[in-house]
Amino acid sequence: MAARSNPDIDNDAETQSGGVQSVDRALQILEILARKGDAGVSEIAEEMGVHKSTVSRLVGSLVTRELVRQNSERGKYQLGFGILRLASSIPGRLSVVHEAREVLEALAGEYKETVNLAVLRSNYAVNVDQAMGPSTLATYDWVGSLTPLHATSSGKVLLAALTADERTQVFKAVGLPARTPRTVTNRGDLEKQLHDVARQGYAIVHEEFEIGLTAIAVPVFNHLGTVIAAVSISGPAFRFAPEDQPGLIEGLREAGLAISAKMGYRHQ
Structure with missing residues (x-):
């Protein structure tokens, strides 16, 4: 039936x-x-x-x-x-640190190096979260550290997102001091670098902040398309060469966009 x-x-x-x-x-x-x-x-x-x-x-x-x-x-x-x-009502409820955490850990696991998330505060790049790769030689905790914008990969990403006038205000306040012999201290040379950073979507520094340290960073955007943070991978210069590691630059770019998407950004 x-x-x-x-x-x-x-x-x-x-x-x-x-x-x-x-x-x-x-x-x-x-x-x-x-x-x-x-x-x-x-x-x-x-x-x-x-x-x-x-x-x-x-x-x-x-x-x-x-x-x-x-x-x-x-x-x-x-x-x-x-x-x-x-x-x-959305941005106030979104924490870039919370939203980025899983991505940072995945990057550290995949590339076996230290991964940091930095934001712009008081004319410096401030590291607000960190994930350590299993191959990391040192255990230095960068969280809370103020690092110079002109000498770090995250800092250059953050600087590249500012207007020329905003950068001038930053440099008037803190200058362009040399951290190592490789630090770029000439404003004209730095501006050329920042133009390239904005065009290519990432920044690489070789021993500009610390001798023996190489780093690469990409931007993180919010729902308005504004750069609100930078995510970086850093490692010892003797083994870490982002330009020579297949897929690393593209992988880091995708990670930056993944965090950005969590913050409401829609990639065109």
Whole structure:
């Protein structure tokens, strides 16, 4: 004898399915408006492949919640201030140290060297977290250490993200002192390096901060695309050569983007 379906359960399932579909379509509308800036109902419906009445109904709900607003001049829709209220609550809850921890440990495990996370504070690069690789010779704890921006890989990544005027203020405050004979102390030479760092997306230093120490760093971005930190790998110069280690630069870049994604960054 065939099992009889329960009409109440069937109706609930259909309602849930329709509700999930509506939520998915509403999110699609928000993504379209975020990408295009503004769009009309017909334009949105065409891109989504649904009827205009469906888009109109969903947009109406989004307008009610102030997630979408209509441009009175052009009649098109764009993201509303409700989005800002939602988004503004996220950064305060995101800790770059917390979000980066798993990635730092993975890097240290893969490349067997010391991995640090640094942020810009009071004209210095401050190391806020560290993961040690199994091959690390020393056990020095860099967390909390202030390191010069112009002589470290993390510092150069952070400097490259500043404007020229902001860098001038930094150098007026702390100068460009030599830490080793290899430290770049000429502003013009440093600016050329920083241009290359911004262009290629990473910085490498060879014994500029400490004799025998080589390091490479990449930026970490927030949801606005602003550089908020740098993640670096460092090791003894006699064995650690980032340029010669296959896949290391790309692997570190991907790690930086992985942390950035956790902070809300969307890589184009």
